[in-house]
Amino acid sequence: MLSGRRYRLDLTEEQSGFAERIGGACRSVWNTALEQRRTYRRRGRFIGYHEQARQLVEAKQDFGWLGEVPGHCLQQTLIDLDQACARHGTWKVRWKSKARNAPSFRFPEGGKITVERLNRRWARAKLPKLGWVRFRLTRPLGGKVKNATISRDGRHWYVSFLVDDGLTTSERHANPGSAVGVDRGVVKVVTRSDGRFHHQVFAREREVEHARKLQRDVARTMRGSARRRRAAARVADLARKIRNRRQDFAARTAHVLAADFELIVFEALAVRNMTAGVEPRPDPGRPGVFLVNGAASKSGLNRAILDKGWHRIELATRSRARHTGTHVITVNPAYTSQRCNVCTVVDRKSRESQAVFRCTSCGHIEHADVNAAKNILTAGRAEHAQAGPAVRVGARKPRNRVGRKANRQATAAQATAQPEPELAGIPRL
Ligand SMILES: [Zn+2]
Known part of the structure; x- marks a missing residue:
């Protein structure tokens, strides 16, 4: 059975800077690819994952900052976008903004991730290009790693592993009929x-009061100022606590x-x-x-x-x-x-x-x-x-169908995909 495990990372300054850049590159890819999809749709055309992935490969040669970050993370971003568009429609999917969306990116290949326990409290994981990252081992990993997602929440970075814990869904409940x-x-x-x-x-009453005060502080500061950033960070900290x-x-x-x-x-x-x-x-x-x-x-x-x-x-x-x-x-x-x-x-x-x-x-x-x-x-x-009891309503519906299919076909399709005919004025990745 697949389950998630989230740990707090202890990144070096250099690593957190790099992680920030990976997150930024993924955000740019998301926004550019979304704009591309919309432009195609406006002209009655369609562009899908495979063509975008092919263009991404080309773009990496032109832009150093794209080539520097792990390619699989960028590809995963395109897959995520593909799924979001399939599920919600191209026009409902939102831009990612630097201010609103904290950086988050996924290493989709568990086989390329090594996890080692260092001592009772710490472990480390080796991720493509990012290298060894240390994290607080607050609970056992308990399974085989399928993928890893790195994200920042406020000042702290986290790693979430998707692990296959080898357990099977329990067939019978301890209190039958309850x-x-x-x-x-x-x-x-x-x-x-x-x-x-x-x-x-x-949210306790005093915290709500405090929150209102913090929000007023933000409103009083100038847009883009350091004071505003600090005030906004305090609001975010409180929101996170709640x-x-x-x-x-x-x-x-x-x-x-x-x-x-x-x-x-x-x-x-x-x-x-x-x-x-x-x-x-x-x-x-x-x-x-x-x-x-x-x-x-x-x-x-x-x-x-x-x-x-x-x-x-x-x-x-x-x-x-x-x-x-x-x-x-x-x-x-x-x-x-x-x-x-x-x-x-x-x-x-x-x-x-x-x-x-x-x-x-x-x-x-x-x-x-x-x-x-x-x-x-x-x-x-x-x-x-x-x-009837045979229907497992509690079981999860298979998600990520598009994604898994895309994952499977990505490599093959990249080689065989016919490039879409060029349309004038359409932004390329
Ligand atoms: Zn009655």
């Missing part, structure tokens, strides 16, 4: 159908849920609303001027504070479920908070307040979120029984 419905909310992050809660405050707490909470919650239950039912989240950017709202009276569109509340620190990590909890649970033999399914969230779990009558008025559900039909009184969680469980049980 099932739970999970309601994700704001007042309590997780409410279970058995009446238990998993909750944590991710994010780490949420990630930790998600992992612990997932661990408990998967260990205790054979079937876990979530309600399907409207992910689009949660993650998509906000459309700009032009002011009809004044061209070039935009109205408030709520984008601020969806970005950066505000998001870090408001976000309860609902999606993260589900992801962590699915990942954990592979080890325990748990089935994770999602059900339609319609009416789960308005339906009485005893008499099944749906009535908006039954939801008396944020906390209390009082059925207008049979008088049943319950904590509103527990009632919702029970409805989620009921819906999930029905769906699961219908699908």
Whole structure:
């Protein structure tokens, strides 16, 4: 089974400078290749991975800074872009900006990566061109390395290994027949159908106050100034702290849920609303001027504070479920908070307040979120029984199909690909 392991790197100054340059080169390749794809599309043409990879080889001879960085990382960037465009459409895929996107690049070939343990605390990995990099061995690697991703988060660099741990998905759960419905909310992050809660405050009140002050500090400084950079770094540090707490909470919650239950039912989240950017709202009276569109509340620190990590909890649970033999399914969230779990009558008025559900039909009184969680469980049980135990809903769908195929064919295709006819004015890589 494939699983991820992330460690903090201890790079030398020279290495972190080089890593920054690799990240920069990957970003340039991403942006240029995306612009190229868009230009082709605007002219009713299409350019795909193979032709872009071929042009990349040529570009490396013309530009020293491209030739200097590991070629596989650049190729991987083109594969990632290919997948992003296939999944979301060429026009939805975003540019990578130096300010917004921290550098991140992948060494796709596990066979070219050597990992050695140095002592109890430290290990090192040998990566193409980057050489030996030291990292804190906070947990055993526990498997064969398939690839490695280097990324920076704030000041620190990290390496994430994808390892094949040799384990197989557990076929039988320790508690056969056990099932739970999970309601994700704001007042309590997780409410279970058995009446238990998993909750944590991710941003304390004082931190929220402090964050607002830091944001004002940023607003007062000049664009591009060193003071602004320092102030922005402090905001990012705080956001990261909050994010780490949420990630930790998600992992612990997932661990408990998967260990205790054979079937876990979530309600399907409207992910689009949660993650998509906000459309700009032009002011009809004044061209070039935009109205408030709520984008601020969806970005950066505000998001870090408001976000309860609902999606993260589900992801962590699915990942954990592979080890325990748990089935994770999602059900339609319609009416789960308005339906009485005893008499099944749906009535908006039954939801008396944020906390209390009082059925207008049979008088049943319950904590509103527990009632919702029970409805989620009921819906999930029905769906699961219908699908039958043979259907592994918890198992991951094969991702990266495009990527793996591209990977496999890359070398062959580079040799055989017919160059696209030249189009006037199209940027080449
Ligand atoms: Zn009722």
